[in-house]
Amino acid sequence: MSNKRSAEGSVDLALPSKRPRRAAEDAAYIDLEDDDASQAQSALDDTASLVPRGATINFSALTRKLAQARRTDSAEDGEGSSLTAHRRQQDKLVSHIFMDQDFSWLHLKNDHGSRPLWISPDDGHIILENFSPIAEQAQDFLIAISEPVSRPTFIHEYKLTSYSLYAAVSVGLQTEDIIEVLNRLSKVPIPETIVSFIRERTLSYGKVKLVLKHNKYYVESSHPETLQILLKDRVIREARVHSQIVDNSIKAATFTTSKAPVKGNLVIPGTKEAEKRKEDAANGKAGASSEAELFTSVVGVDADEIEEDDDNVHAFEIDDAKIDDVKKRCNELEYPMLEEYDFRNDTVNANLDIDLKPSTVIRPYQETSLSKMFGNGRARSGIIVLPCGAGKTLVGITAACTIKKSCLVLCTSSVSVMQWKQQFMQWSNVTERQIAVFTADQKEKFAGDSGIVVSTYSMVANTHNRSHESKKMMEFLTSREWGFILLDEVHVVPAAMFRRVVTTIKAHSKLGLTATLVREDDKIADLNYMIGPKLYEANWMDLAAKGHIANVQCAEVWCPMTPEFYREYLREQSRKRMLLYCMNPRKFQACQFLIKYHEDRGDKIIVFSDNVFALEAYAKKLNKLYIHGGTGQVERMRILQWFQHSPDVNTIFLSKVGDTSIDLPEATCLIQISSHFGSRRQEAQRLGRILRAKRRNDEGFNAFFYSLVSKDTQEMFYSTKRQQFLIDQGYAFKVITHLDGLEGLRDLVYQSRDEQIELLSSVLLANESEADLGTDVRAGEGDLAGTITSKDFGLPGRFPGAQRTTGSLTALSGAQHMSYVEQNKSANKKLAREAAPRHKLFAKRDKELAAARKEARAAARG
Numbered sequence: 001m002s003n004k005r006s007a008e009g010s011v012d013l014a015l016p017s018k019r020p021r022r023a024a025e026d027a028a029y030i031d032l033e034d035d036d037a038s039q040a041q042s043a044l045d046d047t048a049s050l051v052p053r054g055a056t057i058n059f060s061a062l063t064r065k066l067a068q069a070r071r072t073d074s075a076e077d078g079e080g081s082s083l084t085a086h087r088r089q090q091d092k093l094v095s096h097i098f099m100d101q102d103f104s105w106l107h108l109k110n111d112h113g114s115r116p117l118w119i120s121p122d123d124g125h126i127i128l129e130n131f132s133p134i135a136e137q138a139q140d141f142l143i144a145i146s147e148p149v150s151r152p153t154f155i156h157e158y159k160l161t162s163y164s165l166y167a168a169v170s171v172g173l174q175t176e177d178i179i180e181v182l183n184r185l186s187k188v189p190i191p192e193t194i195v196s197f198i199r200e201r202t203l204s205y206g207k208v209k210l211v212l213k214h215n216k217y218y219v220e221s222s223h224p225e226t227l228q229i230l231l232k233d234r235v236i237r238e239a240r241v242h243s244q245i246v247d248n249s250i251k252a253a254t255f256t257t258s259k260a261p262v263k264g265n266l267v268i269p270g271t272k273e274a275e276k277r278k279e280d281a282a283n284g285k286a287g288a289s290s291e292a293e294l295f296t297s298v299v300g301v302d303a304d305e306i307e308e309d310d311d312n313v314h315a316f317e318i319d320d321a322k323i324d325d326v327k328k329r330c331n332e333l334e335y336p337m338l339e340e341y342d343f344r345n346d347t348v349n350a351n352l353d354i355d356l357k358p359s360t361v362i363r364p365y366q367e368t369s370l371s372k373m374f375g376n377g378r379a380r381s382g383i384i385v386l387p388c389g390a391g392k393t394l395v396g397i398t399a400a401c402t403i404k405k406s407c408l409v410l411c412t413s414s415v416s417v418m419q420w421k422q423q424f425m426q427w428s429n430v431t432e433r434q435i436a437v438f439t440a441d442q443k444e445k446f447a448g449d450s451g452i453v454v455s456t457y458s459m460v461a462n463t464h465n466r467s468h469e470s471k472k473m474m475e476f477l478t479s480r481e482w483g484f485i486l487l488d489e490v491h492v493v494p495a496a497m498f499r500r501v502v503t504t505i506k507a508h509s510k511l512g513l514t515a516t517l518v519r520e521d522d523k524i525a526d527l528n529y530m531i532g533p534k535l536y537e538a539n540w541m542d543l544a545a546k547g548h549i550a551n552v553q554c555a556e557v558w559c560p561m562t563p564e565f566y567r568e569y570l571r572e573q574s575r576k577r578m579l580l581y582c583m584n585p586r587k588f589q590a591c592q593f594l595i596k597y598h599e600d601r602g603d604k605i606i607v608f609s610d611n612v613f614a615l616e617a618y619a620k621k622l623n624k625l626y627i628h629g630g631t632g633q634v635e636r637m638r639i640l641q642w643f644q645h646s647p648d649v650n651t652i653f654l655s656k657v658g659d660t661s662i663d664l665p666e667a668t669c670l671i672q673i674s675s676h677f678g679s680r681r682q683e684a685q686r687l688g689r690i691l692r693a694k695r696r697n698d699e700g701f702n703a704f705f706y707s708l709v710s711k712d713t714q715e716m717f718y719s720t721k722r723q724q725f726l727i728d729q730g731y732a733f734k735v736i737t738h739l740d741g742l743e744g745l746r747d748l749v750y751q752s753r754d755e756q757i758e759l760l761s762s763v764l765l766a767n768e769s770e771a772d773l774g775t776d777v778r779a780g781e782g783d784l785a786g787t788i789t790s791k792d793f794g795l796p797g798r799f800p801g802a803q804r805t806t807g808s809l810t811a812l813s814g815a816q817h818m819s820y821v822e823q824n825k826s827a828n829k830k831l832a833r834e835a836a837p838r839h840k841l842f843a844k845r846d847k848e849l850a851a852a853r854k855e856a857r858a859a860a861r862g
């Protein structure tokens with residue numbers, strides 16, 4: 001764990017000041033008396049246990065500082081406090097050794113042992129002892145105010161950022177409460193730098209709101225001076241609309257004023273509270289309000305303590321087309337706009353009569369995430385982050401059933417559209433007439449004044465080549481006010497597409513859903529102003545411990561390259577290198593061994609390969625069924641059915657078409673043979689395929705996730721990068737360097753050198769394009785898959801363009817989250833040049849290549 005690591009999208013803290021320099025650090029040289037040296041030595045011995053191993057100690061500098069420290073101390077304390085002086089001397093010695101990392105000047109509180117956290121004054125990183133008895137409460141609080149960076153078993157790391165504080169304010173926390181609770185949990189008094197950072201950042205937060213009234217957008221605040229400040233900005237001023245028509249609810253003043261919405265008695269369906277209400281109603285009892293209790297249980301603040309808005313709310317209208325610019329500008333001016341929808345007092349938009357079915361009960365973490373959204377009786381816009389397979393769909397459906405207004409659901413593919421519709425029908429009492437889909441094949445409208453439309457981002461955002469029907473459908477979508485817009489998989493949608501959706505569709509509240517709030521590009525910050533702050537992020541390990549998702553054992557299996565494959569790998573400069581490390585015969589063997597081992601245990605196995613060439617080669621050699629982009633729909637369904645129900649089909653091979661949207665709760669083991677470079681998101685999504693394992697609650701059940709990596713190749717670098725997201729969620733990857741019993745496996749493939757050479761020749765003869773990873777997913781019209789570029793996977797875009805971003809050098813070099821291991825590269829080159837005896841096949845190929853090059857050179861010369 002390192003405090004250099006930064007969460008995606010977080011803003012680097014520019015804390016006002018560093019710690020004061022210590023007098024001893026600036027000490028000038030002073031001659032030592034004889035006994036000073038021996039005292040320094042004994043002090044050094046005392047502190048030896050604190051010195052990191054391998055640190056070099058400059059003894060003469062140390063003694064100089066000690067001498068200075070002694071003089072300062074005796075001057076300050078007099079003769080009577082030699083104990084204090086001794087301690088200070090020790091501190092100063094340690095200070096020298098730890099240099100910038102010395103925080104001993106933050107003195108521990110007396111009862112620090114019972115307080116679970118420590119906060120860095122330099123960068124706002126918070127370290128939490130997760131073994132503390134109050135760790136769970138501390139976690140709830142930290143999730144509300146900071147970004148989780150890393151959450152392994154014993155020590156968690158969080159980071160305070162502008163966005164996280166924005167999110168804290170938006171769920172109703174007050175500045176002084178944040179400081180007070182942090183102080184109570186902290187082992188040291190909260191550093192001044194952090195206190196002022198929190199004050200500074202939260203001062204302006206929560207003061208400005210964006211509201212939609214009668215199809216028009218207003219910037220609203222109960223602080224007129226804040227609106228004055230905003231209007232001084234050119235972008236905002238130019239976006240302002242000076243409306244002529246003023247109706248009863250919008251009275252003209254210096255700014256338009258309206259009345260603040262009144263808090264009421266909201267109950268989220270599917271919760272225990274909702275059930276209790278129903279029971280009370282059935283028993284004729286008046287249901288006591290427990291909204292306050294619900295809220296308190298979530299954020300630890302009494303709802304009644306939260307100040308309601310001033311009755312006089314001031315507002316000015318802004319141009320729909322400029323809404324996005326205004327939001328962005330407000331963010332930059334440190335006045336991020338909250339979007340809250342007082343849906344219960346909306347009399348303009350028709351109600352939608354839907355509810356969860358009586359049999360639907362939402363899980364505690366689903367309830368918690370929704371409480372963050374509805375904590376003050378209105379719908380706050382923002383993002384909910386839940387692990388893959390944890391039931392984001394039901395969270396979205398419950399939110400829609402709470403708001404009970406027209407709802408637009410946007411997903412990434414037409415397959416997901418059908419799944420969302422099916423889930424709405426499964427969990428809620430919505431009727432066929434109330435729910436419509438808008439895809440390339442189906443363009444439906446709901447009957448009546450209100451309803452649900454499920455569509456894809458592309459269908460709504462792509463404006464070119466629209467059919468007449470699509471145009472009419474778009475008119476239907478853009479001409480009305482939506483109570484709620486549900487945005488699935490928010491982390492994959494290109495920012496420009498989001499912008500178009502947000503500006504064309506008028507919605508009172510937005511909820512973004514995702515499992516992996518990471519993007520390999522720099523666009524994650526945009527989500528904050530386009531949708532809203534992160535409202536909740538669940539802890540993967542917690543959900544696994546409680547049986548909501550499966551426990552997974554993760555392992556990276558190192559497969560040494562055969563000498564022939566490695567030699568070619570070192571010689572090859574093109575994309576074919578990738579084919580060589582995927583097709584490594586030892587990887588074949590490891591895959592065969594693991595399949596056999598897990599089939600014998602009764603597991604159902606999915607083998608993932610992004611590379612279709614490798615996918616087909618492996619599946620055919622190992623005699624298994626496979627699905628990739630080219631497999632027809634009927635064939636796909638048949639294979640998936642067999643996998644689910646037939647005892648004879650226990651292993652299937654999937655290309656990246658299976659990364660998302662494939663719900664196979666039977667699968668209990670994953671083997672990854674080829675993947676998309678360093679994509680942390682893909683790794684997490686793939687893991688998600690086994691997190692929903694049906695057998696997850698069986699006694700001692702574990703699912704297995706293996707990544708097969710060819711040793712000493714680029715694949716190792718990518719693999720480390722890919723794992724980082726899951727490691728930060730608390731997963732531990734074991735490295736397996738040798739699979740016991742592999743050599744003894746009957747019918748082990750590619751055992752003889754000749755077979756291996758034959759395999760190598762097939763790889764070398766393959767077209768270079770076979771190494772491509774990006775062509776497999778055949779996106780249908782309106783699907784997003786086709787819009788995802790290699791940039792999303794941690795690679796430069798296919799059409800690189802200049803882009804100016806701020807970031808650290810490590811980020812620039814792609815070494816974020818990486819540890820550096822020095823390798824002797826020249827040794828590899830030497831190995832490649834080595835005149836080893838060549839197999840006749842390669843000798844022939846070398847000759848052909850040399851001849852072709854000669855010919856090309858001759859042609860170039862003219």
Ligand SMILES: Nc1ncnc2c1ncn2[C@@H]1O[C@H](COP(=O)(O)OP(=O)(O)OP(=O)(O)O)[C@@H](O)[C@H]1O
Binds near residue numbers: 362392394515689
């Ligand atoms: N409260 C609940 N009660 C019973 N089953 C639930 C509940 N919530 C979710 N599930 C089930 O959990 C499974 C996973 O749900 P879902 O597909 O919504 O997950 P997800 O978070 O969207 O996953 P992914 O990110 O992989 O798409 C589904 O089979 C769903 O029916």
